[in-house]
Structures are given as C-alpha cells and as structure tokens.
Amino acid sequence: MLLNNYERLKKSIKYRDLEVLYSCKANNNIDILKVLKEEGSGLDVVSPFEALLGVKLGFQKDKILFTGNNVSNEEMKFLKELGILINIDSISQLKRYGIMFPGTDISIRINPGIGYGHHEYAKTGGLTKFGIYLNEIEAAKEYVMKYNLRIRGIHIHIGSGILQTDPYISALNILLKIANEFKDLEFIDLGGGLGIPYRPGEEKFDLGDFGEKVSSILEDFSRKHGHVKLRIEPGRYIVGSCGVLLVRVVSIKDVSLNGKRKIFIGVDSGMNHLIRPSLYGSYHEIIDVTKASDEKEIVADIVGNICETGDFLALDRPMPKVEEGDVLAVMDAGAYGYSMSSNYNLRPRPAEIFVDGSTAKVSRRRETFEDLLSTFAV
Ligand SMILES: Cc1ncc(COP(=O)(O)O)c(C=O)c1O
C-alpha cells in the first residue's frame, strides 16, 4: 500500500523533472523511511532531529529540505554543519541567516495569502504564522542582495488534508508570478497537503486531474522562463491509509442521565496515541476486529484512558455490540498518529509493527516505565 501510494502519486505528474520529498512529520517509522529512501524519495524535514535522522538513514543531502518555523540561530548552525538546505520562513530568519552565512544558498517559503485544509488548524497559507508574505518580498530581495545569498528554490505549503485540485492551482499560479522575479531558480516546491478520504463514501483526491494541471502549468513556465525542477512534499497521501491503531476495550459504561442514554466504550489508548479526533474533530473508521460481523447495533462514544473529557477516538458512532476484551482497529492512522503522540498522564507509547505482505517486524518497541524515568533527574 505504501509503495502503491508513492508510485501512484509520482506517476500522476508527468512533468519531466519531478522530485518527491516525503514529509516525515506525518510518520517517522524507520522502516517506512527506509522503503521510501530506496525508492529514491527525498525528505521534507521541519526540525534538526528530523534532518539528522534523514542523513543517518542515508537520504541524499541535496534531497533534504528543512522548512522550519520560528527557527533559532543555533538550529540554523546545526543544519548548515549537517549540510542541509534551509527553506527560509520569515524576514527575521532571513536577516539572521544572512549575517551568519553570507554568500550561501537558501530556499524561500512564500505564503501566497491563501490557505486550505481539513480544519482551520491545518491551513498554513493566509493569515498564519508561516512563510514570507507577498508584501514582504521586496524586503526579502534586499536582504538576499545585501548578504549575497543565492535563492535555489521557492516554496509554498498552503495546508494539509486538501481534497481538491483548485487550491493548488491558485497557489501555484501566485507562486509562479513571483518566480519570474528570481533568476536561475533550480526548483519550485509545491509543498504537501494532498488529502485522503477518512469517512466511508468520501471522495478521493483526483490525482489524475491534479497531475495533469500541475504538469501543464510547469511545462508552460519552463518553456517561457527556463527549466525548473518541480518538488512536492506529500506526507498524509503516502502513509495515511497504511497505518492502523489497535486498541483493546477495557471497560464499557452504559448510563443514562435526564432520559439520555450514553454508552462509553473505554479503551487502553486515547488522545495520547492518536490526537486527531480530539484536536480537529477528525473522523477515523473504527472496526471491531474481534467480532465476525460489523452489523451496527449500538451508538457509542469510543473513549480513552486519559484524564480529559475531550479524550475520545469517536463520538456517537454506530458500532456492533462491542464487548470488553475486544480489539478495535482505528483505521487510517498512518499519518499524524504516532508522530503526534505524547506521554501525557505518564503513559508509555505503544509499539510500532511494520507489516510487509505476510511478514511483520517491530520497528519501534513499546515504551517502558524505565524509558519514561530516563529523562528525570532522579
Ligand atoms: C512544509 C510542509 N510540507 C509538507 C507537509 C506535509 O503535509 P501533508 O501530510 O498534508 O501532505 C507539511 C505538513 O503540513 C508541511 O508543513
């Protein structure tokens, strides 16, 4: 499934010079990273350790791009020493970079003024903290001249969980207008954000339409202004459908108050392992894999073991008659699941199992109490 998603996306864009930089914030499972590296993928990284991990795993350095936000001078120094290109996110960062590393290469993240995403929090274009705004470009050019910097690429990333092509085309057109103002650009980076259907019956992203439109715009641009490489930075699209979170039902509460009945299916996991439902109200399909039939008989909230009322994996969900001890599979948990998990309530994270055909291996072992204790100054 992983390779299918990767290949399908790559093949949909016919433009002759395409580079895919997998966005490893979606899922940093080491076996996934190894597979994608073997396929020739590059890496979109957003923190010094993501960059270091990419280098340690053997990703080509010139295929790793660091797109940080509120980046400190210490972090920039670390990345420069590692040999990773920095995609500059603000005028402040550009100025500080120029003083520290005059005469070197950069890329620039532009905020095209429009943002899209599956939730307000998943929009990164528009009035957000991300990127250099269109009305800051003149100032950016001045710093580029002053510090003799070379802009190798320009970049946008307008948001995450986008299911239509149009937002990409609007943003790309804005970016390409600006591209004319920079000489000898090596790449145009369209960012990531391609969505996947989470709900039954939800429409898929029309990859054919996306690929065709993006390719034709880029071909046209290259003909008029000289050749540029196209980069994209998908995360969710590649890994979202590949992951399943397995949880066990430990306790069922069937109660009523003021005439309203409520069934709580309590599991041994929660927002500490998959925060998307609590944070964005996101929907994940949940299947009782212990039951032979999926016939819906009850409506229940599927809740975790964390001390927060907002700790749920699903609300008012039609389910079969789940029993204590059953295992539930929370589907499409491959993107922003483990990578957004935490030790809240001092609960260890689960293991990660990498399944390849009929073989399975532990990619990351389950955390222990000793792991949690190891950072305490006891
Ligand atoms: C700069 C950048 N590129 C790529 C991505 C990947 O996004 P997605 O997983 O939605 O494809 C993100 C995350 O939103 C990002 O911040």
Ligand SMILES: N[C@@H](CCCC[NH3+])C(=O)O
């Ligand atoms: N973490 C998000 C989206 C934001 C991605 C990072 N900018 C999700 O689960 O959908």
